[in-house]
Amino acid sequence: EFVKAYAPATVANVCCGFDVLGFALDQPGDEVWARKSETHGITISDIKGIENLSFDPKENVIGVVAQKMLDTLGLSTGIELQLHKGMPVGSGLGSSAASSAAAAFAVNQVLGSPFTVQELVTYAMEGERKASGSAHADNVAPSLLGGFVLVRDYEPLDVVPLGVPLELYCTILYPQIELKTSLSRSILKQEIPLKKGIRQWGNLAGLMAGLLKKDYDLIGRSLHDEIFEPERSVLIPLFKQVKAAAIKAGALGGGISGSGPSIFALSASMQQAQAVKEAMEAIYAGSGIETKTYVSQV
Numbered sequence: 001e002f003v004k005a006y007a008p009a010t011v012a013n014v015c016c017g018f019d020v021l022g023f024a025l026d027q028p029g030d031e032v033w034a035r036k037s038e039t040h041g042i043t044i045s046d047i048k049g050i051e052n053l054s055f056d057p058k059e060n061v062i063g064v065v066a067q068k069m070l071d072t073l074g075l076s077t078g079i080e081l082q083l084h085k086g087m088p089v090g091s092g093l094g095s096s097a098a099s100s101a102a103a104a105f106a107v108n109q110v111l112g113s114p115f116t117v118q119e120l121v122t123y124a125m126e127g128e129r130k131a132s133g134s135a136h137a138d139n140v141a142p143s144l145l146g147g148f149v150l151v152r153d154y155e156p157l158d159v160v161p162l163g164v165p166l167e168l169y170c171t172i173l174y175p176q177i178e179l180k181t182s183l184s185r186s187i188l189k190q191e192i193p194l195k196k197g198i199r200q201w202g203n204l205a206g207l208m209a210g211l212l213k214k215d216y217d218l219i220g221r222s223l224h225d226e227i228f229e230p231e232r233s234v235l236i237p238l239f240k241q242v243k244a245a246a247i248k249a250g251a252l253g254g255g256i257s258g259s260g261p262s263i264f265a266l267s268a269s270m271q272q273a274q275a276v277k278e279a280m281e282a283i284y285a286g287s288g289i290e291t292k293t294y295v296s297q298v
């Protein structure tokens with residue numbers, strides 16, 4: 001029978017941790033079902049929860065991840081996959097990463113767990129390569145490992161799981177506009193002025209210290225990104241107002257989720273995160289832009 005794996009949405013970038021820090025939510029998430037089959041190679045027999053995703057295993061990230069795992073092991077086992085999408089694509093919620101992570105986990109189970117979960121990160125990254133052209137780990141690593149994860153380096157890959165040292169809740173507002181990661185990346189300046197660099201690594205160190213010392217105030221003071229957020233946020237209608245409203249409603253801080261267009265805010269309690277949700281939604285009310293909101297424990 002099928003092995004079922006669930007992998008959650010992730011927020012990566014976390015403000016000053018641009019491209020190096022991400023965290024996992026509880027939900028939403030994707031499920032991948034996998035089982036051995038008589039048919040040679042990888043087949044995708046069902047996709048639920050979304051339209052227009054390819055059933056071609058060379059085109060769909062779940063097939064790409066599974067194939068890479070088989071190739072590494074030198075196996076030609078037949079594997080049947082099904083994908084149950086629980087979140088929109090192109091939203092900044094790490095949607096392709098969740099599918100890739102769930103596929104890596106499920107296929108590993110079917111094969112008798114030849115890989116550790118940490119090792120699965122490199123296979124799930126192949127799904128990201130397929131989806132976005134770059135094999136980044138800041139979404140797949142937290143989706144597989146949970147909690148906050150630092151991607152310290154890529155050469156060689158050095159993934160540092162930090163867990164969730166303290167209670168945190170995340171509110172995410174997804175404005176349903178199209179914003180491609182490629183556009184969101186192409187507008188970034190390639191050079192960082194020294195002054196801004198210094199503030200950014202001060203904040204990132206502050207955020208790390210705040211997490212590990214369980215210091216909410218320090219986390220709040222550190223949740224900034226003065227380099228990329230100002231460049232990117234012009235692509236997200238009402239971004240400044242939504243972020244300001246979230247902080248006014250009691251959030252510790254927030255920013256762009258992934259490459260957008262979703263906006264996230266972190267809070268110290270569920271009650272706070274709910275109040276933040278209402279404040280964020282109120283800004284978009286009457287704007288003519290449809291939104292979806294999520295509140296989840298980190």
Ligand code: HSE
Pocket residue numbers: 012013018019136138139181184185258259
């Ligand atoms: N960290 C990447 C970016 C997105 O901000 O472009 C990861 O999906």
